Amino acid sequence: MTSRNLAGLALVLVLLGAAAAHAQSTSVGDVDIALETPLSAEVTHGYSEYVLTVKNRSSEKPHTVTVQFPRYGSASGIMHIASLSRTVRVEPGETKVLNLFQPMQPIMVGEGVEVILDGRKQDIPSVPIRRAYRGAYTYSRMPGSSSGLMPTTVQLYSPKVDLRWNNIIGTILQSATFSQQHNPRATRPVEDWSPQWLAYSAYDGVVLDAQEMNRAREATREALFRYAEAGGVLIIVGDYKVPAGWKPAPESLPGQERYDRVFGRVFVIRMQPHQYTSKHHSILHADLRSTARPFQNLPTVADAQNSFKVVEDVGIPVRGLFTLMVVFALVIGPLNFYFLGRAKKKIWMLWTIPAISLVTCLTVMGYMFLSEGWSGHLRTETLTVLDHSTRRATTIGQTAFYSPVTPGDGLRFSMDTELTILIGEDPFRYRYSGRSSSGKPCALDWSDGQHLSRGWVSARVPAHFKVRKSQTVSERAILKKTGSGITLTNALRAPIVNFWFADADGQIWTAESVPEGATVPLRKGDR
Structure with missing residues (x-):
């Protein structure tokens, strides 16, 4: 490697600071790339963050860089993430720091990183990565529990x-398997923490x-508060x-x-460690365990479809298809041979057999599209x-x-959305179970x-997701006092069906x- 490349790599590592212990770096031409992998490899829900740093050392030429991983590896019979990627354009002399997030469901299988520079795959040595994976064997004995098992929680500690x-x-959980592996201490200072709430999910x-x-x-503070409001537990020690x-x-x-923040909690602990009591423990214990509860015992595709139908009938018309197959066999075989024999045109079988097959295929496709249409179906229920x-x-x-057909462009969501696909996996117990999953990469x-x-999303197979989202919006419901009354201005960008407001005196x-x-x-209602 040239001295110029070494200087560029050194700069990238300086930019990452202490986090370099969890970073992998490489150089491709005049582009330096560093990929910081998750602090904790074993988690049970949410998204794990990868930090990608790309520096263009050229003073004249811009570059388009795609980083994709894993580079190789596969899994048969289980649904898995085969490609996690991000593409960025870096101008001459520019350095960009970007985020990629890995969902914990489905699992990611494989190793190595692939780099595509300006549309060309680069022949570089395999770069190992530290992948996040769903926790296995993270159950621990809980005194007084009828089942005797509880999932070990994962907390992130800041450096100071x-x-x-x-x-x-840590002693809150009284866990025999509690270890630093499940409770990592951040290597980057809080000033450099991610501004994306998904990084903490x-x-x-x-x-x-x-x-x-x-x-x-x-x-960063905004992201941490959003994490708490989405169901997390934020603990601040000190004044x-x-x-x-x-x-x-x-x-x-x-x-x-203790502050209730939408679906989560914020704790401010204003005492010294030796002053902390079991009574304080018990309250914090309950909230730390509640974070992961929505992700336990996730339903299978069939169970999700039964409880949350996106379409009424996704079954295969077995009787109709069987009847069609019998008719097709009779027409293309005995009947075709009989009538062509009587007409002394048996040579015509060279085109009647393909023609009958084509008509049958078109009939099946026509029936499918007449009954289901070309467009997809969406059902969403959120609070x-x-x-x-x-x-x-x-x-x-x-x-x-x-x-009815596989979407050509897949699905698109914002960077503020956490998705948990419902495929019947148990993220707390099975690392590679693959139960009820499609097996597709x-x-x-x-x-x-x-x-x-x-x-x-596959053709004619429902895809169900649990959704969490935290975002900053401009929509509002504007209230204004007018004499003895109150007016409402709907700035929510959607019609309001019903609206209730309780004032400081309890009046509805x-x-x-x-x-x-x-x-x-607004009209006065009952108190």
């Missing part, structure tokens, strides 16, 4: 948190020092001033404030909580897709949002059928 808190919070809890939280970038308007929950104790003061919207729910690209490009105000953009007076 007192090590004693790691031990104290794989953790049951995130523990930070108050001073680190204060020094964090605004985008931290919470945002205005936050009120401690009734479960708060002296020295430990969204919109915080008007912060403009953050948190969504949970389920979405399902069905298509899947591809996920992060170049333009979250693109489920291949393998996620209502409205119905409010068109998009309309302003209407």
